[in-house]
Amino acid sequence: xxxxxxxxxxxxxxxxxxxxxxxxxxxLAFALLLARRTVPLIAASAVxxxxxxxxxxxxxxxxxxxxxxxxxxxxFAAQAVAVPMLLRHIAPLLPDGPPRGMVxxxxxxxxxxxxxxxxxxxxxxxxxxxxxxLALLLLGCLVLAVRRDDLARTGGVLVLGNxxxxxxxAAPGMAGSxxxxxxALALSTASAGMxxxxxxxxxxxx
Amino acid sequence: xxxxxxxxxxLAVAVPLAAALGLWFVRRAALAGWLGLAAAATTLAACAxxxxxxxxDALLRVDGLAMHMAIVxxxxxxxAAWLGRARMAGADGAAFHAVLAxxxxxVLSNNLLLTAxxxxxxxxxxxxxxxxTARRGLLAGVAGLAMVLFGSMxxxxxxxxxxxxxxxxxxxDALADAAPALPPGLLSLGFAFLLAGYATCxxxxxxxxxxxxxxxxxxxxxxxxxxxxxxxxxxxxxxGVSMLALLxxxxxxxxxxxxxxxxxxxxxxxxxxxxxxxxxxxxxxxGRLxxxxxxLxxxxxxFAFGLxxxxxxAAGLALLSVAVLLPPLVAHGTARPAAYxxxxxxxxxxxxxxxxxxxxxxxxxxxxxxxxxxxxxxxLGLALAGAVAALVAQTARLLSAPAGRAPGRLQSxLAAAPAxxxxxxxLAAGMSxxxxxxxxxxxxxxx
Numbered sequence: 001x002x003x004x005x006x007x008x009x010x011x012x013x014x015x016x017x018x019x020x021x022x023x024x025x026x027x028l029a030f031a032l033l034l035a036r037r038t039v040p041l042i043a044a045s046a047v048x049x050x051x052x053x054x055x056x057x058x059x060x061x062x063x064x065x066x067x068x069x070x071x072x073x074x075x076f077a078a079q080a081v082a083v084p085m086l087l088r089h090i091a092p093l094l095p096d097g098p099p100r101g102m103v104x105x106x107x108x109x110x111x112x113x114x115x116x117x118x119x120x121x122x123x124x125x126x127x128x129x130x131x132x133x134l135a136l137l138l139l140g141c142l143v144l145a146v147r148r149d150d151l152a153r154t155g156g157v158l159v160l161g162n163x164x165x166x167x168x169x170a171a172p173g174m175a176g177s178x179x180x181x182x183x184a185l186a187l188s189t190a191s192a193g194m195x196x197x198x199x200x201x202x203x204x205x206x
Numbered sequence: 207x208x209x210x211x212x213x214x215x216x217l218a219v220a221v222p223l224a225a226a227l228g229l230w231f232v233r234r235a236a237l238a239g240w241l242g243l244a245a246a247a248t249t250l251a252a253c254a255x256x257x258x259x260x261x262x263d264a265l266l267r268v269d270g271l272a273m274h275m276a277i278v279x280x281x282x283x284x285x286a287a288w289l290g291r292a293r294m295a296g297a298d299g300a301a302f303h304a305v306l307a308x309x310x311x312x313v314l315s316n317n318l319l320l321t322a323x324x325x326x327x328x329x330x331x332x333x334x335x336x337x338x339t340a341r342r343g344l345l346a347g348v349a350g351l352a353m354v355l356f357g358s359m360x361x362x363x364x365x366x367x368x369x370x371x372x373x374x375x376x377x378x379d380a381l382a383d384a385a386p387a388l389p390p391g392l393l394s395l396g397f398a399f400l401l402a403g404y405a406t407c408x409x410x411x412x413x414x415x416x417x418x419x420x421x422x423x424x425x426x427x428x429x430x431x432x433x434x435x436x437x438x439x440x441x442x443x444x445x446g447v448s449m450l451a452l453l454x455x456x457x458x459x460x461x462x463x464x465x466x467x468x469x470x471x472x473x474x475x476x477x478x479x480x481x482x483x484x485x486x487x488x489x490x491x492x493g494r495l496x497x498x499x500x501x502l503x504x505x506x507x508x509f510a511f512g513l514x515x516x517x518x519x520a521a522g523l524a525l526l527s528v529a530v531l532l533p534p535l536v537a538h539g540t541a542r543p544a545a546y547x548x549x550x551x552x553x554x555x556x557x558x559x560x561x562x563x564x565x566x567x568x569x570x571x572x573x574x575x576x577x578x579x580x581x582x583x584x585x586l587g588l589a590l591a592g593a594v595a596a597l598v599a600q601t602a603r604l605l606s607a608p609a610g611r612a613p614g615r616l617q618s619x620l621a622a623a624p625a626x627x628x629x630x631x632x633l634a635a636g637m638s639x640x641x642x643x644x645x646x647x648x649x650x651x652x653x
Contacts, residue, residue, distance in 0.1 A: 123391030130363060130395075137356050144345055153345060160352040167359045173371025174362060176319070183323040184355055187348050190330050194344055 014058035021055040022132035025162060026113060029139040032155040033109055033146065034102050038091040042084050045155045049079030052162045059169040068169055071181040075165050078185040079158060083192045087151060090199045094151050105146045112138040129170040136163035150199075154191050161188035214259050215266045215314050218252040218276060221245055222283070222307035229299030239291035242299050246287035249306065250280040264373040267316030270648040271523075275313045275450045278527045282443045282534065283309075288624050289538040290436020298435030301335040304328075305440050312447045318358035318376045321451055325407055326351045328444055332437055346413065350406025354451075357399030361458070364392035378454045385461025394466035397459040401452065401471055408448035410475050410508055411482040414501050439534040442500045446530040449504060453511055453519075457652055460514075472512030473582065479505025480589045487596035495549075495600055496537035499556040502593050503529030503564070509586065510571050518574040519649035520642070521567040528564045528632065532556050535625050543608065544618075548625040550604040555632050557597035558590075563635035566642070 028051070031044040053076035060068035116135035120127045136159055143156030164184035168177050225245030232238040256273040283306045287294070290302065305328045312324035329347050358376065365375025368387040374380045385393065406413040456468040483502035490498055503525045510522025532552045539549025555562045568590065576583045635641040 119395060123395045124364070124367070124389040127363075127389075127392060130360065133356070133359075137352065140352070141349055144349055157345070157348050157352075160349065164352060164355050164359070167356060171359060171362050172366070174359075174376070175373045179323070180319050180355070180359075183319075183326055184352075186326065186330065187351060190334060191344060191348055194334065 010061060014061045017058040018055050019132075021051045021058070022166070025051050025055075025166075026132065026135055026139065029136055029143070029159050030106065030109055032152060032159060033105050033139065033143050035152075037096050038094060038151055041151060041155055042087045042091060045087070045158045046080050046084035048162055049081075049084065049158065050076065052076075052079055052165055055166060056169045063172055065177075067177050070178045071165065071169060074178065074181055074185060075162075078189055079162060079165075083154075083158060083188055086192050086196050087154065090196050091151065093199050093202070095149070098148065105142070108146075109139055109142055112142060130167060133163045133167035133170065136160075136166065150195050154188075154195050157191040158188045161185055213266075214252040214255040215268055218249050218256070218280065218314065219307050219311045221248045221252060222303040222310065226300045226303035226307060229294060229303060230296065232295055232299070235292060235295045238295035238299050242287045242294035242302065243284070243291055245303060246280070246284040246306065249310065250277070250284050253277045253280040253310070262316050262379055264377065265317055265320060266314050267377075267379055268314065269379075270651055271450065271453070272314050274523065274527070274644075274648055275446060276310055278530050279306075279309050279313055279443045279446060282446075282530045283440065285531065285624050285628065286436055286439035286534050289534060290439055293435050297335065298437070301331050301435060301437040302440065304331050305437050305444075309440065309443050309447050313450060316377050316379060317373065318361055318378060318381075319355070321378075321454075322351070322354045322358045322403075325354065325404075325444070325447060325451070328440075328447075329407060332441065332444070335435070335437055346406060350403045350413070353399045353403030354407065355403075357396045357401075357403055357455075360392055360396035360399060361455075364388045364396055367392075378458070381458045382454075382461055385458050385465075386463075388462060390462050390464040390466075393459050393462055397455050397466060397468060400455040401468075401475075404448040404452045404455070405475055405508075408445045408452070408504055409497075409501060410504060411479040411501065414479065414482060439537060442496075442530050442533045445500050445504050446526050449507055449511075449526055452508070453652070456511060469512045469514055472508050473579070474512075476505045476507070476509030476512055477582065477586060477589065479508060480586065480593060484589045484592035484596060487593055487600065490596075490600065492540040492600075492604065495540060495553065496533040499536060499553070499597070500529050500533050502597075503556065506568065506571060506590075510574075513571075513574055513578055515574060515578065516646060516649040516652075517570055518578075519652055520645035521570040521574070523645050523648060524563055524567040524635070524641075525571075528556065528567075531628055532632070535628065539625075540604070545621060546604050546607055548622060550601050551625060551629055553597060553601045553604065555629060557601060558594050559598070561636050562629075562632040563641065564632070566636055 025048050028044045028048040032041060035041045035044060053072045056068055056072035056075055060072055113135045116138055117131045120131035120134050140156045140159035140163060143159060144153055147153050147156065161184050165181050168174060168180050174180065222245055225242065229238055229242060232241060253276040256268050256276055260268050294302065308324045308328035312321045315321045315324060329351060333344050333347055361381060362376045365381050365384065365388060367389050368384045369375040369380055459465045459468050479501055483498050483505060487498050507522040507526040510518045532555055535552035536549045539545035539552065555564060558564050558568045572587060575586055
């Protein structure tokens with residue numbers, strides 16, 4: 001009886017956590033789109049990675065999937081710990097982004113989120129599970145297109161990786177999801193690693 | 207299919223992978239060159255055995271299209287291994303063979319996510335092994351790869367409507383068979399992302415800028431030989447593999463009557479690529495010729511796939527094969543005066559001159575355009591004429607440049623051998639009805 005109550009409560013928590021984490025991740029993607037100073041930028045990407053791990057954990061509970069547990073651990077290790085720590089390490093060597101307008105990128109971001117919701121819900125009856133990953137993917141591409149500084153662009157690649165892992169966690173019964181997650185996380189890790197290599201090489205040259 | 211390590215498909219992936227691991231530890235350049243060549247030749251032999259092992263399982267699929275592109279990719283790999291044999295030791299050789307293994311795996315894979323991961327592996331190795339100051343290349347490539355992965359996942363979601371969860375909803379053939387029963391909205395959404403992603407990986411216009419201006423094709427020859435090593439010579443093969451994935455995605459989305467029509471976006475991308483190539487070719491430096499020739503031919507292939515119909519698709523496949531095989535010769539040849547003539551000969555074939563195979567394919571493509579979409583005949587014809595004129599002018603410029611001398615008679619024969627082989631192949635394919643029949647057979651299998 002107690003166990004049934006416990007699992008019921010956890011089910012409800014997991015069901016609630018997924019959309020909440022998704023919404024928070026979209027807000028943080030806007031922060032990455034607009035933030036100018038390096039420290040909040042890195043903090044936003046780290047928190048987004050942690051929220052991703054939380055959402056995947058909830059999916060792992062709901063789908064009773066051990067493989068998704070592994071995905072959550074991988075996502076947390078890469079997106080919330082390793083890459084932000086690496087960025088934190090090289091941040092002092094990088095300048096703040098140049099000052100620029102905020103209205104146009106924010107408006108474009110809102111339009112893209114709306115587009116994602118319309119596309120995903122219109123595509124199929126159960127298409128809404130893809131709305132948040134699609135919105136994050138489009139926002140990540142927008143960050144890459146709009147921002148000119150390397151740190152924010154690496155943050156944009158992190159958003160792309162988060163979108164991919166979220167989409168894969170939402171797909172029930174996907175075979176080899178841990179390997180797919182590795183493929184998605186390799187994108188952000190490779191970008192951050194390349195930025196670090198370049199920055200550290202440049203720092204030593206000076 | 208038999209156990210993976212005894213089947214030719216498994217060997218075609220395992221041999222270059224093992225070579226990549228082995229060459230990492232080889233420090234002697236001469237030994238590494240011959241080892242790399244042997245591995246590439248073995249890969250080609252394994253691919254050549256594929257026609258006798260047709261079939262599909264959950265992960266690998268050997269059908270006509272796959273075996274054709276696998277043989278073309280492996281032949282391109284052997285050619286590149288020959289051209290780059292002086293730099294096969296250590297990390298250079300390891301990167302080359304890792305990219306070759308990933309490309310062959312992407313061709314033979316029957317799994318959307320495995321194809322995407324293999325293309326990702328090839329592209330990341332190319333980018334990370336290249337120039338560390340490249341950033342546009344990395345960003346555009348990463349965005350393209352993210353779209354490819356996302357599109358594959360959307361296709362999986364679509365497949366769940368009719369197929370049991372697991373490997374089936376992400377396999378190319380099961381999705382194509384089940385397409386009429388799948389939700390058309392999700393199929394269209396998935397195809398849109400696959401199209402954007404693979405077109406970026408293939409470097410089609412308007413996403414041609416990243417291979418052209420970032421690493422590795424800015425002064426392709428310089429990148430190819432001094433920074434990236436021989437792995438950069440496999441870039442045309444990456445374009446071929448990405449176009450094959452596009453063709454497979456097109457097959458899925460065309461299976462459902464209510465899903466988006468794959469034709470118009472492919473036509474637009476193709477025409478735009480041909481126009482861009484024609485425009486840029488007029489004033490291109492020698493180092494960019496190979497990249498622009500790939501852009502031209504990949505654009506023509508995309509246009510042909512967009513038109514549809516057996517003869518147009520067969521012409522597109524022929525142009526794509528040429529785009530994989532010949533540009534490495536151009537890239538390698540334009541970098542060294544002793545090989546200017548080889549580069550010029552390859553460029554003449556790429557310029558769609560008769561009697562080589564691409565000429566016939568281009569004529570077929572124009573005829574099909576006139577038959578199916580007459581209003582596109584004029585723009586395509588003008589762009590093509592411009593590109594051909596520019597390529598002929600570039601060929602003439604290359605021929606009139608002061609050519610260096612090869613060190614000796616044997617050396618010069620050795621240097622010309624691979625070019626002669628590929629040109630003979632292009633000539634034979636242009637003259638013999640067997641090649642046309644083979645490509646027609648492949649195209650018949652597609653919707």
